[in-house]
Amino acid sequence: MKYQNVQTEMQNMLDEVTQNGREKGIQLAVYLKGELVVNACSGVADTETKVPVTEETLFPSFSVTKGISATLLHILADRGMLDYEQKICEIWPDFAKCGKENITVRQALDHTAAVPHLPEKLTNAELNNWEYMCRLMEDTKPLWAAGELQEYHAITYSFTVGRIIELVSKKTIAELLKTEICEPLGVKMFIGIPEELIDTLPIAAIYEPGFDKNNLNGNGIITIPECCMSMSDWINKKETLKACLPGVGGVFNALSLARHYAALLPGGADGISLLSEARVKEAKTVSSTRVMPDGTSYFGLGYGVGGYNGRKSIFGHGGYGGSMTYADSLHDFAVGLTKNYIHAGSAEMEIIRAVMRKLNIPVDF
Numbered sequence: 001m002k003y004q005n006v007q008t009e010m011q012n013m014l015d016e017v018t019q020n021g022r023e024k025g026i027q028l029a030v031y032l033k034g035e036l037v038v039n040a041c042s043g044v045a046d047t048e049t050k051v052p053v054t055e056e057t058l059f060p061s062f063s064v065t066k067g068i069s070a071t072l073l074h075i076l077a078d079r080g081m082l083d084y085e086q087k088i089c090e091i092w093p094d095f096a097k098c099g100k101e102n103i104t105v106r107q108a109l110d111h112t113a114a115v116p117h118l119p120e121k122l123t124n125a126e127l128n129n130w131e132y133m134c135r136l137m138e139d140t141k142p143l144w145a146a147g148e149l150q151e152y153h154a155i156t157y158s159f160t161v162g163r164i165i166e167l168v169s170k171k172t173i174a175e176l177l178k179t180e181i182c183e184p185l186g187v188k189m190f191i192g193i194p195e196e197l198i199d200t201l202p203i204a205a206i207y208e209p210g211f212d213k214n215n216l217n218g219n220g221i222i223t224i225p226e227c228c229m230s231m232s233d234w235i236n237k238k239e240t241l242k243a244c245l246p247g248v249g250g251v252f253n254a255l256s257l258a259r260h261y262a263a264l265l266p267g268g269a270d271g272i273s274l275l276s277e278a279r280v281k282e283a284k285t286v287s288s289t290r291v292m293p294d295g296t297s298y299f300g301l302g303y304g305v306g307g308y309n310g311r312k313s314i315f316g317h318g319g320y321g322g323s324m325t326y327a328d329s330l331h332d333f334a335v336g337l338t339k340n341y342i343h344a345g346s347a348e349m350e351i352i353r354a355v356m357r358k359l360n361i362p363v364d365f
Contacts, residue, residue, distance in 0.1 A: 003037040006358045011040040013354060017347040018043030024341040025053040025204050026348075027254035030355055031262035031334040034269055038355060039255055045204040045340065058188065058251045059204045059338035060235040064325055065191060065250030066157055067317030068181070068260065069173070070109060070283070071274060072165050075180050078279040082168050084109070084286045088160070091167050095160075098141040106286050107146045108153075108160040114142035115160065116153040122225040124234070128243035133159045154223045157247035165246070173246050184272055185263055187256035192244040203241065203251060206321065208232035208342035231320055232342060248320075257325035257336030261316060265327050265334060280329075284315050322348040331361045 010028055017023045025043035029036065041053045076082050082091065084106040089096035095103070100115070107113040115137065118127075126132050137159045153160065162173055169176050174192045182189050193201065211230035228234045235241070235249070243249055262269035264280050275283070316326020321342035327334040335355070337348055353363050 014042035022347045026339040029254040029258035029336045033332045034267045061323040062319035064319035069246040074283045094138045103146040114146045116151045118225045124227045130244045158245045162246035190251045204340040206232040254336035254338045261327035262334035
């Protein structure tokens with residue numbers, strides 16, 4: 001195997017960071033030129049039961065989910081079923097209430113839709129109720145003129161983008177994810193785990209011993225409601241894992257994430273593509289978590305990847321706590337990293353840099 005030495009070296013690195021306590025459980029998968037070259041894992045999925053992480057272990061990955069949901073929306077756009085400049089109310093009439101009649105699909109994708117906040121006293125039961133939350137979004141007033149300001153729609157993205165996908169496709173998010181991504185790629189991904197699988201899937205527990213809610217909400221801004229604190233306790237709940245939360249509630253393994261992003265690069269993953277090359281190029285200009293200093297928007301570029309020197313070939317999405325996944329079209333490289341230990345001094349960026357160097361991909365972040 002051409003890259004067997006890279007596989008071995010990365011496996012050794014993962015073993016080192018789990019054995020020295022920097023990580024509990026971790027997975028890394030990498031595609032290069034459409035071929036899987038690294039698929040490694042180490043540590044434990046649950047510190048109480050000591051169940052080991054395998055390649056099949058699924059990790060709650062928070063906002064990594066946004067990039068997967070964005071792909072679903074771009075698939076619909078690729079088929080001519082919606083337009084980025086279309087007003088959301090043309091798809092979802094009741095969204096027009098409270099002064100939201102001019103908000104567009106593009107603005108929902110790029111976090112300029114002006115509805116980033118949730119009620120502070122929102123309950124878990126309410127947040128997990130898809131129809132309740134979609135009605136809540138209908139009755140929410142925008143905080144500014146849409147398009148004028150970008151603020152991360154941490155959880156509300158779930159219900160703006162998610163509802164658009166559902167109404168256009170006439171399928172649930174779970175159904176569309178299964179038919180459009182999981183089945184073509186032969187991977188397991190879940191946004192809302194079915195009741196019959198919740199006790200049988202190998203799902204890692206998330207750990208965050210130093211949780212501080214001030215790291216999430218500042219100045220009285222309620223982007224993350226109290227019911228989600230701590231984030232690890234919230235995401236570990238079965239009811240959360242079963243809920244439809246297309247911006248924050250996805251459960252993946254590293255292989256599924258890397259394969260998904262490889263399938264968005266020219267040539268695809270083992271020849272399988274999810275979107276046309278032209279659509280990916282356009283998607284990188286409309287779907288983002290932030291606008292870079294040069295004014296360019298990126299398809300789901302966020303968190304650790306956002307420091308990647310503004311390289312325009314990069315698109316992907318990170319998640320709270322360190323899980324991340326992205327593709328680099330310049331070097332035909334896609335990576336997925338999933339983990340379950342949230343703390344200062346974790347190793348994910350060192351691992352990403354290390355595997356890039358071993359594959360002779362420039363590291364400028």
